[in-house]
Amino acid sequence: MEFFNVLSVQEVNLIIEKLAKEYSIGTEAVDLINAVDRIIAKDYFSTVNLPQFNRSTVDGYAVICNDVMGASEAMPSFLECVSEVSMGQSTDLIVKKGQAVYVPTGGMVPSGADGMVMIEYVQKLDEQTLLIHKPIAPGENITFIGDDLREGDLVAPKGKKITAYDVGLLAAIGKGEIQVYTKPRFAILSTGDEIIDIHETQNLGQIREINGYALCALIQQIGGEVIKKIIVKDDFNKLKAELTKTIEQADIVLISGGSSVGARDYTKQVIESFEKGEVLVHGISIKPGKPTILGKINNKLVYGLPGHPASALIIFNIFVKSYMYQILNRSLNSFNVIAAIDSNVHSSPGKETYQMVQLMKKDNEWRAIPLYGKSGMMTLLSRASGYIRISDEKEGLMKGEQVDVYLFQEVDL
């Protein structure tokens, strides 16, 4: 019988980092309207100033601040209204001492003026004579050229996931097409003689394909593309044939099941049967998820995930996402919720334990409630908000201890 040669989480992460550096993913241009949530593939700098002209932030009159110094209800300043600026039009008017020009919100403030008086504080005596009832400070109610963004400023760095606000900013500077990384292409091979697909009739002893569906959903959520999802029998030749067909088209291959050391666990054997196939990890000192394989065929990473759904999905969250983020040059998502653990948790020293928790707010503080169940239970995952990590040096956690909760959902700050 074969045994695991177990590596630590840290050792596995170093291997993943090295593999990611060796892999290069393509880029493509997408229309800005479809760019949200894609990963930007080059640094975007502004080629313009934003705003491009001194803009009024109110409906009112462009004036020289000195002219309205000390103005009040009782002692208004008199100004001559010489013209008005239309929306969307530029103007070469120059405001001179004693003059005012009407400018709508968003309109261009003419030269000479250094402040905008809101229309609420202006009384029109006749078409040309204005009474100003309030003084203003220089710059008041004006956004000056480049206040928001200057030519040359970094707008969005390479590796950033494009937010809706980035889309707005890229629109503002006129970038209609954005260079992004292609979506990493995943293939999912679910192995197991007992596994049947969702539309098949179930006989006693058989179980329905779970991992393929859940993995496919996770991949969609984090911005990957699933190019193949199939069920393969526990058979060396069938698995080898599918992997051969898949390895060229996919960026990342996930084989679910068959990653342990049993007689019918073929993942390792199949990876090693490729000319440039190599198994780099077989067994990780982690709970759940010990029977995990990382192999490479040419420069493609092939994961052998445990068959237990909970284990497979935790391993995906910890070791697959991080690889995908790295080949996209993304900084790893470090957001977590700081919470107090709601009851004692036991863990085994020597293994890094990932404990699923549900977050609840009590007394204006987040509490992490550990969820327990037998290995492979799907209901636990569906109830969990995320997980906590208990280091391999600890024997557990005491109720009330502060923990970092990593949400299943990706959060970008």
Add this chain to the structure above:
Amino acid sequence: MEFFNVLSVQEVNLIIEKLAKEYSIGTEAVDLINAVDRIIAKDYFSTVNLPQFNRSTVDGYAVICNDVMGASEAMPSFLECVSEVSMGQSTDLIVKKGQAVYVPTGGMVPSGADGMVMIEYVQKLDEQTLLIHKPIAPGENITFIGDDLREGDLVAPKGKKITAYDVGLLAAIGKGEIQVYTKPRFAILSTGDEIIDIHETQNLGQIREINGYALCALIQQIGGEVIKKIIVKDDFNKLKAELTKTIEQADIVLISGGSSVGARDYTKQVIESFEKGEVLVHGISIKPGKPTILGKINNKLVYGLPGHPASALIIFNIFVKSYMYQILNRSLNSFNVIAAIDSNVHSSPGKETYQMVQLMKKDNEWRAIPLYGKSGMMTLLSRASGYIRISDEKEGLMKGEQVDVYLFQEVDL
């Protein structure tokens, strides 16, 4: 000149709640593989037990626990191996006193047995004689029928956003098609004579369409569909014509710009010009976002959003999302990060202030750093993690005070 008739945030929320109750959105069936992130339209109960048979969680031997009581390396128990169970097959074997049956991980545990001994603790003397070196407790290494899910259990409630783990669970119980709410259809009309689209040549005084692009991205992110996004001149007839064309097809209409009280602000007038058009809100005591309109035409909600991008996007986050969530029967997303405010913040009593902040972790605590800038600045939004709410009764916040930070990104726990 017309003035605002300002309502409080709470009053506006009550109006939205009432409108949402009067609106009903359709449902549709989607394949499970496309169901992630959709909103489930009916309660799903399990029609099966999960697992459907007593399943082994290890490779090993099904035994009667009593038979191996006290077994040890020095004093093993002897058992007769009478058969083995194949993966994916049911078995009608019955384990009797003194007998053992081989069962692989995930295989069916035969009747009579009440525990599984891991293969690591078994020594084979010959094909039929096993030495067991370790006792086990009743139920050990078995997941019993219904342990994960029982027939009749609620699997996913109406109004839940389907997670990847829900997809796994729905796959496990064989639901290949899921009834979900249709994606709410949005139309976005950006008004303004100064607004030009991204591919147009920009003259001085003109500004590029920002709100339409950013709103479109936000809508995609929260699971809505944009059926129209156009720029309309500040012209009563043009706006009326576009709204007439749009109102029947859309569930929600967003008109960006033209929501204030200026001479060229037509949104209110146009809504009221429809036979069943009514303006319910014109002005909200909120900062930013005061010049906001909520109207209805027939039973369709029409928002008049401020033209300033920052204001428009904040109003979307506060009043548009909540309406959309309610017509989808979603419980409002209540997740927030608990943080300490990093500097004093001033606010105006009488207005609910929404202050954008960036989250940073310092000394294992989240700090909310207020971001300031002139009204309408897009770079602020693009740097912000979310916002804090300062009640209209407060004059501000003191540095170090605990605040709830609402992330721009939707977080479901």
